Amino acid sequence: MEPIGRVFARDFSAARHTVDSRDGRDGSHVVTPGGAWCRRLFIVGALTECRGSGDVMQARIADPTGTFRVSADWQSPDVVETLGYIEPPAFVAVTGRATLNGSGSRAYAAVDAEAINVVDRTARDIWVLATAGATLGRLEALEKALGGGGDERAATVIGLYGTTGKDIQDKAGMVRTALASVLPDLAVGEIAPVAGRDLLLAAIEDEGGARGIPESDAVALGVRSGLSARDAQRALEELLAAGECYQPASGMIKPI
Structure with a gap:
């Protein structure tokens, strides 16, 4: 099963490059300036806008750092129908495929939704905490790569975006902004499934x-x-x- 990534909206929306998989058979990754390699994503945020009709729907989903562009079409009919029942604003969780549309300065990253569900504020905050941890790990790898170490993916990101130490500090500030939105004393207990x-x-x-x-x-x-x-x-x-x-x-x- 292909792992599902987590990335903040501000970092994802700044993506301008894709990199093909090594064997060329598994498609490409949308690569962000913050070091995320995105193929499939799990995002949680506030549905702020939803428009469309028939077999195509467009939506905007905001996290504490920015906004994701999300779309659904005839390939995901359940998502299209579900979006039609949700009245913004509402917290939602989305699983989907990362895409980069257009090229150069006109390029923009988006998520092709495969599943969507309404969730609550606690679910959003848990996602923020998990995504913050993943983002900080990627920033540490970028920092090591700037010093000549780190892994191959981090070095590739630096080559694509010309990443500097100031860029890494800026992304760390983004994480602090996201964490400031989380409710204090959040306790994550056992979540029992409900039929x-x-x-x-x-x-x-x-x-x-x-x-x-x-x-x-x-x-x-x-x-x-x-x-x-x-x-x-x-x-x-x-x-x-x-x-x-x-x-x-x-x-x-x-x-x-």
Whole structure:
């Protein structure tokens, strides 16, 4: 399984180069000035804008350092549908493929989304902490490479971007800015998985009235609870099959 990288938006959006894999068969990496080699990414931030229709959606997702450009098309229909149910602003987690579009000064890095889910502030803060640690590790490698040591990837980054000690200090400042946004005394405990149908049932019970709610609203509730649109629809079918919900009228859902 290909590892999934973590990178802050400010560093990722400054990427202007790609490097092919050694064997040429596994595609290319988007290489950032901060030393990240990105092929697939996991990002968590605030969905601030979402637009599009049909099979194509464009979104902007902000972390404490900047904004990611995110897109989804017919190759990821569940992402397209899920985005249609999410009303900005909302914290979301996205897994996707890193791409570099255009060339030269017009080039811009983006993420082709493969999966998206609504999350909470704690999930965002945990991502910031993990991404800060990964970024500092890459900056240390760049610093060593400037002194003649370090690894091959760090040396390649310096060659591509002409990295200086001041550039590394600037990126370290970016990390400090991100960490300042994390809630104090964040405690990361055990996170127990919750079945999709249980999440959806709880949401329907909280929001449903005497007549129940429309099926489309039930799916929207599932998405806002952290499910994808496809998983919310599957959970709804499970609730109906298990007799925990019923349809008082066509297109309406109500818990027993």
